[in-house]
Amino acid sequence: MARKNKKSLHNTRCPICCILPPHLLQSVAINGESHHRNWAFQTLNLSAQIRGRRDAVGNLFFAPSPGVKRRTIYNAKNTQNLPGILVRGEGDPPTTDIAANEAYDATGATYDFFYEVFERNSIDDKGLRLDSTVHFGVEYDNAFWNGDQMVYGDGDGELFQRFTKCVDIIAHELTHGITQYEAGLDYNGESGALNESFADVFGILVKQRLENETALETDWMMGEGLLAPNVKGTGIRSLKAPGTAYDDPVLGKDPQPAHMRDKYMGDDDNGGVHINSGIPNHAFYLAATEIGGYAWEKAGKIWYISLRDRLRNKADFKTAADTTIKVAGELYGVDSSEKTAVENAWLKVGVI
Numbered sequence: 586m587a588r589k590n591k592k593s594l595h596n597t598r599c600p601i602c603c604i605l606p607p608h609l610l611q612s613v614a615i616n617g618e619s620h621h622r623n624w625a626f627q628t629l630n631l632s633a634q635i636r637g638r639r640d641a642v643g644n645l646f647f648a649p650s651p652g653v654k655r656r657t658i659y660n661a662k663n664t665q666n667l668p669g670i671l672v673r674g675e676g677d678p679p680t681t682d683i684a685a686n687e688a689y690d691a692t693g694a695t696y697d698f699f700y701e702v703f704e705r706n707s708i709d710d711k712g713l714r715l716d717s718t719v720h721f722g723v724e725y726d727n728a729f730w731n732g733d734q735m736v737y738g739d740g741d742g743e744l745f746q747r748f749t750k751c752v753d754i755i756a757h758e759l760t761h762g763i764t765q766y767e768a769g770l771d772y773n774g775e776s777g778a779l780n781e782s783f784a785d786v787f788g789i790l791v792k793q794r795l796e797n798e799t800a801l802e803t804d805w806m807m808g809e810g811l812l813a814p815n816v817k818g819t820g821i822r823s824l825k826a827p828g829t830a831y832d833d834p835v836l837g838k839d840p841q842p843a844h845m846r847d848k849y850m851g852d853d854d855n856g857g858v859h860i861n862s863g864i865p866n867h868a869f870y871l872a873a874t875e876i877g878g879y880a881w882e883k884a885g886k887i888w889y890i891s892l893r894d895r896l897r898n899k900a901d902f903k904t905a906a907d908t909t910i911k912v913a914g915e916l917y918g919v920d921s922s923e924k925t926a927v928e929n930a931w932l933k934v935g936v937i
């Protein structure tokens with residue numbers, strides 16, 4: 586399949602892509618105890634500051650080493666200075682810092698996933714060095730890709746645990762990097778929800794492959810283990826049942842829809858990028874479970890080819906549906922059960 590010409594990177598860079606949406610932090614700011622509220626405000630304010638700063642960061646970390654995984658882990662030592670102090674490079678033995686080791690291992694699992702399954706050499710497919718900073722800020726309740734590197738907070742410990750705990754969250758953030766280099770999906774409205782959804786899809790696929798789980802065995806829950814034990818919820822987003830990941834007095838209720846009739850139409854969260862992603866997320870789940878087997882092998886390949894070669898920055902849900910159906914037909918045949926499964930999936934969520 587011919588790959589379309591890439592737009593210039595300058596135009597396709599996504600803004601700061603945080604794992605936690607603003608509505609969740611706003612709920613904490615409204616409903617939490619005073620120290621919870623402080624954490625939430627700090628995280629919201631810091632995220633806004635970083636958004637303002639990110640254009641100055643620049644692309645400093647290109648390293649032409651095809652097919653070779655290169656990871657560097659930095660420690661911000663609870664400051665907001667990026668990247669911080671180098672604590673572990675590629676091939677170095679584990680450190681005594683569990684967050685640094687988790688970031689190193691999960692980044693490696695994500696690199697291996699894309700290289701071994703899709704022959705993709707890092708985020709840019711040219712061996713980009715994968716830089717991560719741990720211990721960003723003080724009790725910072727988020728993780729994000731800033732256009733150049735991954736950044737992880739420690740969490741406040743009462744609502745959220747450290748953000749390096751979950752391989753799917755780390756893979757989610759790195760997928761934002763891939764999307765930036767490929768489809769470049771604009772980070773608002775339906776294209777933004779697709780950007781979030783592709784990050785969840787490949788995030789969860791990295792985890793499923795690590796755990797050797799088929800589409801029918803796995804639980805399809807993003808961020809399992811991220812919520813502190815006393816929070817009422819199992820994770821931050823469910824691809825199987827959007828809207829059911831958490832329902833907590835402080836965090837509020839998971840607002841994700843699973844169908845177009847419940848699509849969020851407001852302006853918050855860049856037009857609901859973390860909310861309406863429930864619709865394409867659920868479509869992927871439906872397609873993958875109807876196809877069966879390991880979800881990354883067929884459904885994942887259909888979604889990956891669509892992201893890499895077909896979708897561009899203004900794509901909406903309908904475009905994603907048409908594209909994935911067409912790609913499924915090209916890969917497996919126009920009368921294939923795989924193509925039918927993808928069609929059925931988008932029908933069931935009301936997009937076609």
Ligand SMILES: [Zn+2]
Nearest residue numbers: 602603604784
């Ligand atoms: Zn995201």
